[in-house]
Amino acid sequence: xxxxxxxxxxxxxxxxxxxxxxxxxxxxxxxxxxxxxxxxxxxxxxxxxxxxxxxxxxxxxxxxxxxxxxxxxxxxxxxxxxxxxxxxxxxxxxxxxxxxxxxxxxxxxxx
Amino acid sequence: xxxxxxxxxxxxxxxxxxxxxxxxxxxxxxxxxxxxxxxxxxxxxxxxxxxxxxxxxxxxxxxxxxxxxxxxxxxxxxxxxxxxxxxxxxxxxxxxxxxxxxxxxxxxxxxxxxxxxxxxxxxxxxxxxxxxxxxxxxxxxxxxxxxxxxxxxxxxxxxxxxxxxxxxxxxxxxxxxxxxxxxxxxxxxxxxxxxxxxxxxxxxxxxxxxxxxxxxxxxxxxxxxxxxxxxxxxxxxxxxxxxxxxxxxxxxxxxxxxxxxxxxxxxxxxxxxxxxxxxxxxxxxxxxxxxxxxxxxxxxxxxxxxxxxxxxxxxxxxxxxxxxxxxxxxxxxxxxxxxxxxxxxxxxxxxxxxxxxxxxxxxxxxxxxxxxxxxxxxxxxxxxxxxxxxxxxxxxxxxxxxxxxxxxxxxxxxxxxxxxxxxxxxxxxxxxxxxxxxxxxxxxxxxxxxxxxxxxxxxxxxxxxxxxxxxxxxx
Numbered sequence: 001x002x003x004x005x006x007x008x009x010x011x012x013x014x015x016x017x018x019x020x021x022x023x024x025x026x027x028x029x030x031x032x033x034x035x036x037x038x039x040x041x042x043x044x045x046x047x048x049x050x051x052x053x054x055x056x057x058x059x060x061x062x063x064x065x066x067x068x069x070x071x072x073x074x075x076x077x078x079x080x081x082x083x084x085x086x087x088x089x090x091x092x093x094x095x096x097x098x099x100x101x102x103x104x105x106x107x108x109x110x111x
Numbered sequence: 112x113x114x115x116x117x118x119x120x121x122x123x124x125x126x127x128x129x130x131x132x133x134x135x136x137x138x139x140x141x142x143x144x145x146x147x148x149x150x151x152x153x154x155x156x157x158x159x160x161x162x163x164x165x166x167x168x169x170x171x172x173x174x175x176x177x178x179x180x181x182x183x184x185x186x187x188x189x190x191x192x193x194x195x196x197x198x199x200x201x202x203x204x205x206x207x208x209x210x211x212x213x214x215x216x217x218x219x220x221x222x223x224x225x226x227x228x229x230x231x232x233x234x235x236x237x238x239x240x241x242x243x244x245x246x247x248x249x250x251x252x253x254x255x256x257x258x259x260x261x262x263x264x265x266x267x268x269x270x271x272x273x274x275x276x277x278x279x280x281x282x283x284x285x286x287x288x289x290x291x292x293x294x295x296x297x298x299x300x301x302x303x304x305x306x307x308x309x310x311x312x313x314x315x316x317x318x319x320x321x322x323x324x325x326x327x328x329x330x331x332x333x334x335x336x337x338x339x340x341x342x343x344x345x346x347x348x349x350x351x352x353x354x355x356x357x358x359x360x361x362x363x364x365x366x367x368x369x370x371x372x373x374x375x376x377x378x379x380x381x382x383x384x385x386x387x388x389x390x391x392x393x394x395x396x397x398x399x400x401x402x403x404x405x406x407x408x409x410x411x412x413x414x415x416x417x418x419x420x421x422x423x424x425x426x427x428x429x430x431x432x433x434x435x436x437x438x439x440x441x442x443x444x445x446x447x448x449x450x451x452x453x454x455x456x457x458x459x460x461x462x463x464x465x466x467x468x469x470x471x472x473x474x475x476x477x478x479x480x481x482x483x484x485x486x487x488x489x490x491x492x493x494x495x496x497x498x499x500x501x502x503x504x505x506x507x508x509x510x511x512x513x514x515x516x517x518x519x520x521x522x523x524x525x526x527x528x529x530x531x532x533x534x535x536x537x538x539x540x541x542x543x544x545x546x547x548x549x550x551x552x553x554x555x556x557x558x559x560x561x562x563x564x565x566x567x568x569x570x571x572x573x574x575x576x577x578x579x580x581x582x583x584x585x586x
Contacts (some may be wrong), residue, residue: 026267034270036350039342040279047283047339051290054332058325060293060317068301068320 006045008038077104084108122216122555125401129553133298136545136552137396140299141308144542147394152542155534162528166241169521174244176521182514183504187522188242189354190496191529194379195235196277196351197372197492200344201380202228203284206291207340208335216408218551219400223391223541224384225288230536231383232281234529239277241525269353276350280343287336293319294550308557340382348376355499362442365430371423378416378462379492381409382485387537389482391546400547403476413421413488417466424463442503450452450515451502454494462492 026033055061073079080103084091091108098106119229127135144152169176179186202224209217240246252274254264264271296316301335352372355363385406392401431443446455465487474480506513540546 030267033267036269036346036353037266038274039346040272040275043339043343044279044282047286047336050332050335050339051286054290054328055317058319058328060319062314062317072323 008034008039119562120506122219122402122404123552124402127399127556129556130313132549132552133302134399135400136547137299137302139541140543141302141304145394146537148350148542152535152538155531155538157531158527159531159535162524162531165521165524166237166528169241169525170244170246174242176519177523177525178517178519180514180516182507182512183501183516185242185504186516187497187518187526188238190493190500191526192235192238192242193351193372193496193500194493195231195238195529195533197348197376197379197496198383198489199231199235199280199284199380200348200373200376201384202231203280203287203340203344204377204380205384206287207337207344210337211341214408215555216405218555219397219402219405219547220384220388221411221551222288222291222544222548223546224380224389225284225291226540227384227387228284228365228380228536228546229281229288230533230540231380232277232284233536234533236277236281236534238525239273239530243373269350269357272350273354276347280347283336283343287340290336291330291548291551292334292544293317295548297321298549300543305489313341338430345373348372360503360507361436361438362446362499364439365427367423367427367430371427373419374416374419375462375492375495378413378420378466379489381413381416382488382492385409385413385481386486386489389478389485391541395541397545397547400552403478406478406481407475410481413485414466414469417462417488423461424459425485438508442506443482445506446498446502449502449506451505453499454498454502458491458494458498461487462495465491 080098082094084094087094095106095108123132177188202221205217206221206225209221240249243249244571252264252271254266254271283359283421293316297319300309300312300316303312349369349372352368356365356368358364388401389406392398428443428447429441434440446452468480468484469475474484501516505515
C-alpha cells in the first residue's frame with residue numbers, strides 16, 4: 001500500500017504537477033501509463049517489508065547470536081526443548097519418558 | 112498436507128539420509144578448490160579481463176567503436192540485454208511459480224537457478240550501462256530532482272518502466288535467494304572447523320537457530336515472496352517487450368510481444384539452467400540429487416515454452432499479412448527472405464524445430480542430447496532478439512537509408528565481457544555457497560527418497576516403488 005501510494009504520488013506529482021509534460025499527446029496525468037511503475041514499487045515495498053518483518057520477528061541480523069540448543073540441529077538432528085522450571089513433572093521423570101520413547105540423547109542445559 | 116503418490120519415482124536417489132545430504136553438498140564448500148574448478152575459474156577470469164579491456168575502450172572512445180550506423184541504432188547491445196534478462200527468468204520461475212504449484216522437483220535446482228538469475232540480470236544491467244555510452248550519467252534514469260532544472264524522468268516511457276522493473280526484479284530475486292540461503296549458511300556455520308569461516312558464514316547466517324517457530328515463519332515468508340515474485344517474473348519481460356511494442360517500427364509494433372517474450376524468456380532460461388546444472392552435476396558428483404527426473408521435467412518445460420514461441424512466430428507472420436499493412440508485411444518478408452534470411456532461419460530451426468525433438472522420451476532423458484539442445488536453444492534465442500532488433504531496423508521507411516549491420520571487435524568483446532562476468536560469478540558461487548538447497552532437499556527426502564530407513568520415513572519399504580531401472584544406484 002505504501003509502495004503503491006508512493007509510486008502514484010511520485011508519478012503524478014512529477015509528471016502532472018511539478019513540471020507538466022505532454023508526451024505522445026497524452027494527458028499530463030495519464031494513469032494507465034503509470035501502472036508498470038506503480039506495480040513494481042508495490043511489489044518492491046511489500047517484499048522488503050515482509051523480509052524486514054521476518055528478520056525482526058526472528059531476531060535475525062548480521063552476527064546475531066544463534067542461541068541454539070545444539071549445533072547439530074542444523075545438520076541431521078531434531079531437538080525438542082522442555083523447560084524444566086515451568087514443568088510440573090520432576091526432572092528424572094521427564095528424562096525417563098524421553099528415553100523410553102526413543103530419544104537418542106537427553107541433556108540438561110542451562111540457558 | 113501434501114501427499115506424494117507412491118508410484119512417483121523418487122526425486123533423490125541413492126538412499127540418502129539427512130546427514131548424507133549435508134555431507135555431499137558441504138563437501139564442495141569446505142574442501143579445497145578442485146583442479147577443474149581452478150582451471151575453469153582461471154579461464155573465466157581471463158575472459159573477464161579481456162572483456163573489461165574492451166568495455167573500457169568502448170567507454171573511453173565512445174559508442175562509435177561499435178558497428179552501429181544511423182539506420183541500425185540498436186544492435187548487439189540490446190540483443191544481449193534482452194537475451195540475458197530472458198535467461199534470468201528461469202530462476203525465479205523455478206523458485207516462485209513451482210513453489211506455488213507444489214512441484215517438489217524444484218528443490219534440487221532452485222538454488223543454482225536463482226543464482227544464475229541474479230548473475231544474468233547483472234550481465235543484462237551491464238549492457239544497459241554500456242549502451243548509455245556515458246555510464247557516469249546513468250543516474251539520469253532515476254527520478255531524482257535535477258540539479259540543472261526541475262525536469263523529471265518521463266514516466267510514460269517504457270525505458271523508465273524498465274529501470275523500475277529490472278531493479279525491482281533484481282532486488283526481490285536477491286532477497287528471495289538470500290532468505291533461502293540462511294538455513295544452509297547456518298548449517299555450514301555449525302560445521303565450520305576454522306574460526307574465520309565460522310565468523311564469515313555466521314555473519315551471513317544472521318543467527319539462524321532453526322527453531323520450529325523460525326521454520327514456520329520461514330515457510331510463510333517463502334510463500335509470500337513466491338506469491339510476489341510470480342507476477343514480477345511475468346511483468347519484467349512484459350515491460351522489456353514494451354520497449355519495442357510501444358514503438359511504431361514495423362516488426363516491433365505488435366500486441367503479441369508481451370506473452371511471446373515471457374514464453375521465450377522461460378524457454379531460454381531453462382535451457383541455460385540445463386547447461387549449468389548438467390556441468391555442475393558431473394563436476395560435483397550430484398547425480399543423486401539432480402536425477403534424470405529433474406532433467407526430464409525441465410525438458411518438458413522447454414518443449415512447452417518452445418512450442419508457445421513457435422506459435423507466436425507463426426501468428427506474428429500471419430497477422431503481418433492479415434493486417435494488410437504494407438510496411439508490416441514487408442518487414443516480415445524481409446526477415447525471412449531479405450539479406451538477414453540466415454538469422455531468421457537459424458532462429459526458426461533452433462527455437463521451433465529443435466525443442467520438438469524432446470517429444471521423444473529417449474532424447475528427453477539423454478544427458479548429451481539435453482546439453483546439446485540447450486546450447487542450440489540459447490543460440491536460437493540470441494538470434495531471435497537479433498532478428499527482432501536488427502532486421503526490423505536495417506530497412507526503414509526510406510530505401511535510401513537502408514543499411515546493414517556488422518559487428519566490430521568491440522561489439523564482440525563487450526558480449527564476451529558478459530560471459531566472463533557471468534561465469535566468474537557463477538564459479539565463485541558454486542565454490543563458496545551450497546549449490547543445492549540442503550534444507551529443502553531434506554524436506555522432500557522423506558516422501559521422495561528411494562530407500563530411507565522405514566524408521567525415519569514412516570512408510571513401509573514395500574509400499575514404495577521398487578527401484579526403477581533408470582535410477583540405478585551407482586554403488
